[in-house]
Amino acid sequence: MQSTNIKTSEQRRHDAMALLARQSGAAKPAGSKAIQRPPFKLEFDIRDFSTYPEIRAFDQHKSIIERAGVENPYFRSNEGTTGRHTRINGKELISFSGYNYLGFSGHPHVNEQAKTAIDQYGTSPSASRLVTGEKPVHRELEAALAGFLGTESALVFPSGHATNVTVIGHFFNSEDLILYDELSHNSLVEGCLLSGARRIAFKHNNVEHCERLIAENLHKYQKILVAVEGAYSMDGDLAPLRDFVRLRQQYPVLLFVDEAHSLGTVGSTGRGISEYAGVSPNDVDFWMGTLSKALASNGGYIAGKKALIDYLKYTTPGFVYSAGITPANAAAALASLELLVQSNQPVLRLQNNADYFRQLALDRKLNIGPSLDTPIVPIILGDSEKTIRVADQLFRAGINVHPMFYPSVPQGEARLRFFISSEHRKEDMVYTLDTLASAL
Known part of the structure; x- marks a missing residue:
């Protein structure tokens, strides 16, 4: 007769933990005694969030x-x-507290196109665009953006902030260096942190400082990115883009321009800082922008070379693992872009x-x-x-x-x-x- 002395998986797990405990002098297996914390002096009560240092600091700022x-x-x-x-x-x-720069949010044409998209596609893409979330209006918007900006391709993300975080965080790594303007938006800095790349802030709009940092680090890293904004949202000034393009032409570096506040507002036809500075769109590697301001919608985009955009489309976590921009938002941005093309x-x-x-x-x-x-x-x-x-x-x-x-x-x-x-x-x-x- 076959022996019935067969241990269950739970018994085997318990025996293994007991063996490890005997070998290492650790606490007894779970179930016999509560696990002891290593000696560490906490300055706050872990379950009382009001005692956390960062929350106390926030409350102090808010108390003003x-x-x-x-x-x-x-x-x-x-x-x-x-x-x-x-x-x-x-x-x-x-x-004076809204981004509706061109008055397109609430415009009859924009409202009508958004409502039509809801009637045709519903209120949600219902999935990541990589699988069943792709709608024709997504591709129409991306083609229109690339055409308007003068780039080969464009990719729309569901959030402007997340666009910077996920693209920079995904495309760069610990073997790279990111040089960014000290007044750069939080989303860009968060992307740098996520990437694991070394990051150095250069003085605001100081091209000479940026160039010194490039020269000092040129042979230490695999890729070097220089990141600036078209229009800075706290001071209302512009990046000297022609000078940064010169650096890109002189050194083997990549150039990233955040146009959250300059798309639709800068340049005689609203094509942004490339138009304002007289710079070819091909002289910038990453054109980033948002749809929530001049284009009266929500979301963000990256525009640039087709090879780059195709890679991002299939690999960027914030795109692949996120539902796409809603059909109504895509249609609203597309309608706003149509208005912008029709008249400056x-x-x-x-x-x-x-x-x-x-x-x-x-x-x-x-x-x-x-x-x-x-x-x-x-x-x-x-x-x-x-x-x-x-x-x-x-x-x-x-x-x-x-x-x-x-x-x-x-x-x-x-x-x-x-x-x-x-x-x-x-x-x-x-x-x-x-x-x-x-x-x-």
């Missing part, structure tokens, strides 16, 4: 709003389309409005920093509490603009950040800056 004695200006609910005006708590305000008048209105706002601010002796030729105009006040209180005064006067303070900007450089749109009127801007000057 309470010290200013005003209502929290963040996460206010906008009760309609955010354009020239917005509605908050039933009150209509002039809005919204672009010219936007640029004229931004220049007018800058001049009004300078006339009133307000500090606009280096803002130039972009729709982003900071009014730098310096003191954080003062900036928060002034933003509250403007809000009560019917003007919605947000305060930016440390750690979003350096200590002592707190500011009100104004996003100008093509739909703002001169009376909006005069009233706003007169009210601001009075508040100060």
